[in-house]
Amino acid sequence: MGSAASSAAAAATEQELTDALKKLSPEELAKLKTALGGTKVVVVGWGPVGHAVVTKLLAKSAGALKISVISEESYPAYNRVKLSSFFEHRDPNKLALSSPEWCREQGVELIFGRATKIDRSGKVVEVDCNGQSKSVQYDELVIATGSKPWLPPVPGLGLEVEGVFVYRSISDIFKITERAKFSTKAVVIGGGLLGLEAAKAAYDLGLETTILEVAPHLMPVQLDLEAGKILQSKIEALGLKVKTGVKVLEIQTGDGGLQGVKIEQEGAEEVLATTLLIVGAGVRPRQELAESCGLELGGRGGIKVDQRMKTADEHIWAVGEIASYNGGMCYQLSAPGYTQAEILSDHMTNPKADAKFADADLSTKLKLLGVDVASFGGSSDFWFKRQYSSSGEEVMSKVSKDEAAGVYKKLVFTPDGTKLLGGILVGDISAFAPLTAVSKRPDIGGLSPDELMAGQMPKVDDGGDGTNLGDDDHVCNCHSVPKKVIREAIMKGAHTFEEIKKCTKAGTGCGTCIRTGPQPKLLAHTLNQKGVEAGACKALPFAHDDIEDLAKARQLKSYEELVTHLGYPAAAADGDKTALGSVLDRIGGKPKGEGLDHVAQLKALKDDLWKFVDKMNCNPILVRLAWHDAGTYDKSKTAFGERGGANGSIRFSPEISMGANNGLDKAVKYMEPFKADYPLVSYADLYQMAAAVSIEHAGGPKIDMKYGRKDATGPDQCPDPKSRGTAGNAGLPDAEPGPEGAFGCGATDAATHLRNIFYRMGFDDKGIVALSGAHTIGRAFKERSGTVKEGYGESSGCPYTVSMPKSCPIRNDGGYGVGMPGGKSWTTKWLKFDNEYFQPAVYEEKDKDLLWLSSDRCLHQDEGFKQYFMLYKDDQSAFFRDFAEAYKQLSEQGAQFEPEAGVTL
Numbered sequence: 001m002g003s004a005a006s007s008a009a010a011a012a013t014e015q016e017l018t019d020a021l022k023k024l025s026p027e028e029l030a031k032l033k034t035a036l037g038g039t040k041v042v043v044v045g046w047g048p049v050g051h052a053v054v055t056k057l058l059a060k061s062a063g064a065l066k067i068s069v070i071s072e073e074s075y076p077a078y079n080r081v082k083l084s085s086f087f088e089h090r091d092p093n094k095l096a097l098s099s100p101e102w103c104r105e106q107g108v109e110l111i112f113g114r115a116t117k118i119d120r121s122g123k124v125v126e127v128d129c130n131g132q133s134k135s136v137q138y139d140e141l142v143i144a145t146g147s148k149p150w151l152p153p154v155p156g157l158g159l160e161v162e163g164v165f166v167y168r169s170i171s172d173i174f175k176i177t178e179r180a181k182f183s184t185k186a187v188v189i190g191g192g193l194l195g196l197e198a199a200k201a202a203y204d205l206g207l208e209t210t211i212l213e214v215a216p217h218l219m220p221v222q223l224d225l226e227a228g229k230i231l232q233s234k235i236e237a238l239g240l241k242v243k244t245g246v247k248v249l250e251i252q253t254g255d256g257g258l259q260g261v262k263i264e265q266e267g268a269e270e271v272l273a274t275t276l277l278i279v280g281a282g283v284r285p286r287q288e289l290a291e292s293c294g295l296e297l298g299g300r301g302g303i304k305v306d307q308r309m310k311t312a313d314e315h316i317w318a319v320g321e322i323a324s325y326n327g328g329m330c331y332q333l334s335a336p337g338y339t340q341a342e343i344l345s346d347h348m349t350n351p352k353a354d355a356k357f358a359d360a361d362l363s364t365k366l367k368l369l370g371v372d373v374a375s376f377g378g379s380s381d382f383w384f385k386r387q388y389s390s391s392g393e394e395v396m397s398k399v400s401k402d403e404a405a406g407v408y409k410k411l412v413f414t415p416d417g418t419k420l421l422g423g424i425l426v427g428d429i430s431a432f433a434p435l436t437a438v439s440k441r442p443d444i445g446g447l448s449p450d451e452l453m454a455g456q457m458p459k460v461d462d463g464g465d466g467t468n469l470g471d472d473d474h475v476c477n478c479h480s481v482p483k484k485v486i487r488e489a490i491m492k493g494a495h496t497f498e499e500i501k502k503c504t505k506a507g508t509g510c511g512t513c514i515r516t517g518p519q520p521k522l523l524a525h526t527l528n529q530k531g532v533e534a535g536a537c538k539a540l541p542f543a544h545d546d547i548e549d550l551a552k553a554r555q556l557k558s559y560e561e562l563v564t565h566l567g568y569p570a571a572a573a574d575g576d577k578t579a580l581g582s583v584l585d586r587i588g589g590k591p592k593g594e595g596l597d598h599v600a601q602l603k604a605l606k607d608d609l610w611k612f613v614d615k616m617n618c619n620p621i622l623v624r625l626a627w628h629d630a631g632t633y634d635k636s637k638t639a640f641g642e643r644g645g646a647n648g649s650i651r652f653s654p655e656i657s658m659g660a661n662n663g664l665d666k667a668v669k670y671m672e673p674f675k676a677d678y679p680l681v682s683y684a685d686l687y688q689m690a691a692a693v694s695i696e697h698a699g700g701p702k703i704d705m706k707y708g709r710k711d712a713t714g715p716d717q718c719p720d721p722k723s724r725g726t727a728g729n730a731g732l733p734d735a736e737p738g739p740e741g742a743f744g745c746g747a748t749d750a751a752t753h754l755r756n757i758f759y760r761m762g763f764d765d766k767g768i769v770a771l772s773g774a775h776t777i778g779r780a781f782k783e784r785s786g787t788v789k790e791g792y793g794e795s796s797g798c799p800y801t802v803s804m805p806k807s808c809p810i811r812n813d814g815g816y817g818v819g820m821p822g823g824k825s826w827t828t829k830w831l832k833f834d835n836e837y838f839q840p841a842v843y844e845e846k847d848k849d850l851l852w853l854s855s856d857r858c859l860h861q862d863e864g865f866k867q868y869f870m871l872y873k874d875d876q877s878a879f880f881r882d883f884a885e886a887y888k889q890l891s892e893q894g895a896q897f898e899p900e901a902g903v904t905l
């Protein structure tokens with residue numbers, strides 16, 4: 001490699017490198033490309049560390065390397081650290097660190113399959129792609145296969161037992177969720193990081209959960225006995241059971257799989273009855289590939305690597321949980337993996353690089369079942385030599401605890417008290433970042449151990465940004481990003497947290513350096529120094545939404561608190577408070593719409609709904625909610641409520657519990673926070689507006705509906721389910737006839753049934769076909785309508801409805817995301833509102849992965865319907881026009897408006 005390459009690769013950060021590369025002359029860039037060009041790098045494993053290798057290699061080679069990545073899971077690389085947050089959103093995309101589109105844009109070849117063999121002499125990896133074998137040639141190979149869960153040797157324990165799971169991947173979570181539907185109790189083996197995360201999952205699923213730990217206390221690798229016991233009592237206070245010092249004797253099975261777990265504690269045996277068991281007792285490196293090709297392994301497993309992360313084979317590298325540095329232990333945390341990715345990419349792009357892997361930072365800070373826990377150390381000796389439990393001459397320890405409050409703090413010093421070796425924090429971990437920084441310095445800056453215990457921090461020259469962190473202190477511990485790197489990124493144009501994430505990775509791990517850590521102050525101060533006025537106001541130059549999230553995370557309630565904890569006080573200006581008005585109201589507990597009149601609330605709500613569907617990809621269910629609220633309309637009836645229509649009555653139990661409305665309670669719940677924020681808007685308007693926004697957001701027509709609908713006030717205003725000449729469901733249509741061959745209205749063919757239903761509402765054949773075209777978006781689920789065998793979750797969906805659909809991307813804007821995976825859709829791009837529903841590829845029913853119900857089929861078979869069906873097939877604008885007209889009618893009839901003429905926006 002020429003000098004141009006080495007000077008570029010010697011730069012310290014990814015951002016610098018990208019900038020340095022930009023500065024190269026075309027000749028120099030050409031040299032670099034010749035040096036690396038054509039070199040084919042294959043990365044096995046698309047987890048967070050494998051992905052970090054790809055991004056770093058791209059940046060450091062100016063795109064000259066040809067990179068392929070082999071991914072066994074069908075999800076884009078995702079953040080396992082946040083796996084348990086999945087239950088808050090149930091959206092795999094929120095965990096994603098990348099996407100297939102990103103790979104495409106970067107020219108990275110993405111291969112979905114399992115690497116089965118490495119032929120070292122031929123430099124080929126064999127990949128099993130869904131039963132088809134593929135040979136992938138490499139010049140340089142990176143193994144980033146990570147770990148696999150370890151099952152303790154307990155009689156009867158195996159993943160083949162129904163009800164036994166591990167906790168490692170998104171698909172594990174889906175499987176656990178499925179089983180949880182039929183279980184009331186869960187047992188978790190393992191009281192370490194992994195086991196407690198798994199216990200959180202079981203707890204979030206509403207199961208009575210018992211945690212079993214073989215050691216005398218929880219988290220034995222990170223905590224001492226006292227800290228472990230405090231954590232235990234906090235977890236028990238939540239209603240979970242914890243048993244420590246436990247030996248698992250046997251797994252008992254019977255009909256339907258798991259029945260119980262037999263244990264021994266303090267000499268007494270006991271059987272815990274359960275149908276769901278999660279094993280979170282540790283992991284082992286996935287080294288089969290390396291073993292089978294004869295690569296040298298580490299003494300305790302993993303692939304032996306040197307300081308450059310190179311294995312015994314000159315062309316094979318290993319990083320992350322699989323890498324055994326100098327044959328020692330493999331690190332099962334992401335931070336060391338990221339450091340290793342950095343070092344590997346340095347060496348692969350620059351033979352003269354001198355970066356060396358030496359020690360891993362095993363500091364961890366996390367929230368376990370609502371309890372903050374942290375363990376930090378200046379070097380890995382803190383954990384390996386268990387300095388946190390040493391005593392006497394080896395170390396000096398200081399402890400403070402408040403058992404009632406559940407707060408514990410232990411700091412461990414050298415015997416002379418001049419250097420902090422590490423510490424343990426439970427309950428209050430606010431000092432984690434500064435203390436971690438102090439533990440990495442040669443001394444404690446002239447303070448005494450007692451002063452440090454009391455919360456004093458050595459004064460550091462922080463350049464006036466208020467972080468009390470030096471240039472080399474880490475802001476982001478997950479990715480080991482020092483303050484100076486973030487500062488430089490801001491100086492070079494990264495003016496938001498998102499932009500900082502992109503160019504430094506800071507904040508993309510656990511995210512606490514943003515939420516509760518020093519990043520906001522650093523950003524505010526640096527922007528201020530640059531004279532950049534970005535974001536909400538002078539003192540807090542971030543987006544309103546960011547400020548709101550930060551305020552919630554830190555429980556800040558006033559402008560003064562915001563500026564002190566997040567902002568740059570010297571920059572506060574008179575107008576700041578006004579500019580932050582809505583955020584201050586929100587964090588002070590006021591609804592968003594307070595002070596706005598009805599029309600202004602409607603307008604603000606529309607914007608919020610747009611953002612919501614954009615984030616959640618829940619357009620279809622909101623359309624179904626609004627249509628089912630309105631679709632009870634009977635033109636022969638006059639009394640408000642009894643006549644049905646869009647009046648919000650679907651939120652009441654007689655209606656929402658009708659079979660036809662299965663699953664819509666989820667959408668009703670989605671809408672509640674909006675109602676709380678905009679109290680002047682009726683539920684009826686809210687539901688209809690959400691549908692109109694969802695359709696438009698998905699690329700469909702704008703529906704010119706009016707607002708001001710009044711709400712049904714109670715269950716007594718719900719239509720009687722049997723009052724519409726149908727068996728039930730207040731006149732909503734059936735998709736298929738019942739077991740006797742008849743639809744609910746008595747008709748034996750779908751076309752007659754649809755006419756019975758929709759003529760009652762005042763529609764004609766054109767309206768029926770146009771409205772049915774709404775199925776161009778959305779899916780059916782076995783758990784809801786029961787019309788399909790596909791159901792909730794990744795494993796129960798079909799290729800178009802899982803997170804990596806074959807038609808990806810399915811959103812109108814080309815963005816990535818499917819919301820909750822699963823079910824079966826009518827169309828391939830089922831988050832795009834277009835006329836795909838009317839296309840032969842759909843209605844000819846050749847693609848078994850698409851849905852076509854009797855009520856859809858009659859639309860192109862019945863002569864009266866067919867003319868419209870064929871018109872919409874050829875002319876999307878005719879479909880949009882007729883749909884918008886019919887939907888407006890659907891959403892307004894039966895409703896009562898105030899003012900009578902309605903409100904148009």
Ligand code: HEM
Binds near residue numbers: 619623772774775784
């Ligand atoms: C013509 C008679 C209709 C029948 C028999 C029918 C039946 C169904 C069925 C069985 C489902 C699947 C529900 C599930 O399992 O989750 C469904 C979903 C859906 N329906 Fe209809 N429907 C009809 C008309 C309409 C109309 C008029 C609209 C809107 C204007 C509509 C909008 C939707 C949407 C958007 C979904 C997807 C919901 C989701 O993905 O969560 N449907 N429909």
